[in-house]
Amino acid sequence: MNTEKFALEVKELQAFYGKSHILQGVNVNVREGEIVALLGRNGAGRSTLAKAIMGMVDTKGDVIWRGKNIAGMKAYEVAHLGIGYVPESRDIFPKLTVEQNLMLGEKGGKKKGRWSFDDMYKMFPRLRERQHTEAGVLSGGEQQMLTLCRTLMGDPDLILIDEPTEGLAPAIVQLVAEYLRELKRRGISVVLIEQKLAIAMQISDRVYVMGDRRIVFEGTPAELKADANIRKEWLEV
Amino acid sequence: MSVLNGVSYGLLLFMLSAGLTLIFSMMGVLNFAHASFYMLGAYFAYQVSSWSNFWVGLLIAPILVALLGGLFERYVLRKTHKFGHVPELLVTFGLSFVILEIVQLIWGRTSVDYPVPPSMSGSLFKVFDSTFQMYRGFMMLVAILMLVCLFLILKKTRIGLVIQAALTHPDTTEALGHNVPRVFAIVFAAGCALAGLAGVIGGNAFITEPGMAQSVGAIIFVVIVVGGMGSLAGALVASLLIGLMQTFAVGLDWSFAGGLARLGMDITAETPGYSLLKLKLSQVAPILPFLLLVVMLVVRPKGIMGTRDD
Numbered sequence: 357m358n359t360e361k362f363a364l365e366v367k368e369l370q371a372f373y374g375k376s377h378i379l380q381g382v383n384v385n386v387r388e389g390e391i392v393a394l395l396g397r398n399g400a401g402r403s404t405l406a407k408a409i410m411g412m413v414d415t416k417g418d419v420i421w422r423g424k425n426i427a428g429m430k431a432y433e434v435a436h437l438g439i440g441y442v443p444e445s446r447d448i449f450p451k452l453t454v455e456q457n458l459m460l461g462e463k464g465g466k467k468k469g470r471w472s473f474d475d476m477y478k479m480f481p482r483l484r485e486r487q488h489t490e491a492g493v494l495s496g497g498e499q500q501m502l503t504l505c506r507t508l509m510g511d512p513d514l515i516l517i518d519e520p521t522e523g524l525a526p527a528i529v530q531l532v533a534e535y536l537r538e539l540k541r542r543g544i545s546v547v548l549i550e551q552k553l554a555i556a557m558q559i560s561d562r563v564y565v566m567g568d569r570r571i572v573f574e575g576t577p578a579e580l581k582a583d584a585n586i587r588k589e590w591l592e593v
Numbered sequence: 594m595s596v597l598n599g600v601s602y603g604l605l606l607f608m609l610s611a612g613l614t615l616i617f618s619m620m621g622v623l624n625f626a627h628a629s630f631y632m633l634g635a636y637f638a639y640q641v642s643s644w645s646n647f648w649v650g651l652l653i654a655p656i657l658v659a660l661l662g663g664l665f666e667r668y669v670l671r672k673t674h675k676f677g678h679v680p681e682l683l684v685t686f687g688l689s690f691v692i693l694e695i696v697q698l699i700w701g702r703t704s705v706d707y708p709v710p711p712s713m714s715g716s717l718f719k720v721f722d723s724t725f726q727m728y729r730g731f732m733m734l735v736a737i738l739m740l741v742c743l744f745l746i747l748k749k750t751r752i753g754l755v756i757q758a759a760l761t762h763p764d765t766t767e768a769l770g771h772n773v774p775r776v777f778a779i780v781f782a783a784g785c786a787l788a789g790l791a792g793v794i795g796g797n798a799f800i801t802e803p804g805m806a807q808s809v810g811a812i813i814f815v816v817i818v819v820g821g822m823g824s825l826a827g828a829l830v831a832s833l834l835i836g837l838m839q840t841f842a843v844g845l846d847w848s849f850a851g852g853l854a855r856l857g858m859d860i861t862a863e864t865p866g867y868s869l870l871k872l873k874l875s876q877v878a879p880i881l882p883f884l885l886l887v888v889m890l891v892v893r894p895k896g897i898m899g900t901r902d903d
């Protein structure tokens with residue numbers, strides 16, 4: 357029996373889109389301050405898992421966050437408990453400016469967050485240059501930076517990031533990696549959903565592989581590197 | 594003069610269509626009961642003003658209507674939402690009948706005497722032989738004040754920012770920690786309050802009777818389709834357009850027969866289609882908005898400022 361204290365424990369989680377039963381018993385743990393990668397091919401169920409943790413789809417099973425079962429809560433309640441979510445579609449608010457997008461990341465409680473607008477603009481100077489521009493006209497890379505920063509403005513303690521490097525130029529992928537390291541330095545836990553191994557193997561502490569809507573591998577990046585079978589069966593295309 | 598009358602009517606229509614448009618963006622379906630809240634505003638104002646005076650009604654009636662709207666959203670619409678669009682549509686349709694029946698039960702089937710307050714019943718000014726009623730001016734003032742408030746709230750406040758985000762991207766907005774269901778209830782209640790206020794100032798300018806919801810409901814439906822579903826700016830343009838069109842048409846007794854006769858044609862009762870040609874513009878005024886609707890749907894189905902491409 358494992359009695360270790362985790363920040364987030366997902367236990368036997370099932371998820372549904374209407375009548376279709378997508379996840380059928382998924383177990384995932386995240387320690388405080390850890391970067392955990394969740395890898396898998398398209399359709400493996402990774403995004404559904406992130407949405408299930410956020411309370412954006414119907415679920416059965418437990419999601420324990422810092423000792424409290426949050427399964428079945430509304431997404432805004434989960435967000436207020438300190439879990440941030442960066443959706444895969446780069447869902448910026450296109451008609452609003454960059455600055456307004458960032459303002460919408462703030463939750464507006466009394467507590468002052470650990471991040472300021474200035475921190476965001478230091479991390480991604482492009483966003484400062486474009487702070488009064490409509491977000492809809494930004495490039496794909498800039499929009500990705502914006503969604504990452506928008507969620508940070510809500511001061512999460514754990515952040516779920518869905519395919520942040522999808523379709524980005526290598527230089528921008530490195531910026532995203534640097535952003536993730538900065539989160540780790542500030543003690544934030546990260547669940548990084550990716551398809552490619554690239555930055556996930558560089559920066560994560562542990563790795564889960566999802567295939568066919570279940571967890572098929574759990575270990576360190578080094579262990580995954582050593583396991584050619586898993587990579588061949590569940591990751592390579 | 595007709596211009597001012599048309600603009601004041603158009604602004605009244607916009608108070609209704611603005612709320613309906615916001616609620617449409619939010620629910621994704623038309624709220625069939627929207628004009629019923631307009632009617633409730635008029636009847637509440639009639640009742641309150643008969644107990645005290647018009648000004649108390651002006652204040653209280655929209656608040657009552659907003660409360661009812663908020664309760665309806667919270668306890669009926671929100672529960673229906675997960676079953677999809679058709680049940681939502683049906684439930685608002687049902688509500689419009691319930692309100693109609695209740696209004697008739699309480700206030701009867703004929704119109705009630707809800708007068709313009711005496712302090713407002715004179716004419717404001719007179720040009721040639723047409724007058725501009727003081728009350729029409731008051732209507733314009735209230736409508737403009739309301740709409741400026743609406744604009745400032747939407748564009749300049751934090752809650753307005755959250756509303757703008759929630760209307761287009763509800764899931765993302767909620768995941769950022771905003772209580773989107775509550776935002777929707779607020780938008781619904783505010784839309785109802787605007788409709789109720791329009792009822793307070795429209796009910797005595799025109800007439801307060803059980804048929805008022807249906808007649809005005811049809812017009813604002815035209816307004817939001819012509820303006821482009823979901824577009825506030827489009828709704829404003831279409832409201833003014835229809836307001837002006839209606840007001841001008843009522844005041845004109847032109848007919849095709851008259852026009853053709855002036856062109857030197859000999860039009861008599863024997864001319865084919867005479868019964869159509871002799872119709873005066875003022876007689877067809879009530880159907881003009883619907884003609885506009887049909888023309889719009891043929892020429893530009895997404896409306897003046899619509900962005901939907903489906």
Ligand SMILES: Nc1ncnc2c1ncn2[C@@H]1O[C@H](COP(=O)(O)OP(=O)(O)O)[C@@H](O)[C@H]1O
Pocket residue numbers: 373376378396397398399400401402403404405
């Ligand atoms: N909105 C939805 N409705 C129904 N099925 C869905 C929906 N979204 C995803 N799915 C299905 O769920 C499965 C997992 O999808 P997803 O979680 O998006 O995978 P991944 O993010 O790993 O690519 C897929 O088979 C997909 O077809």
Ligand SMILES: [Mg+2]
Pocket residue numbers: 399402403404444518
């Ligand atoms: Mg995905």
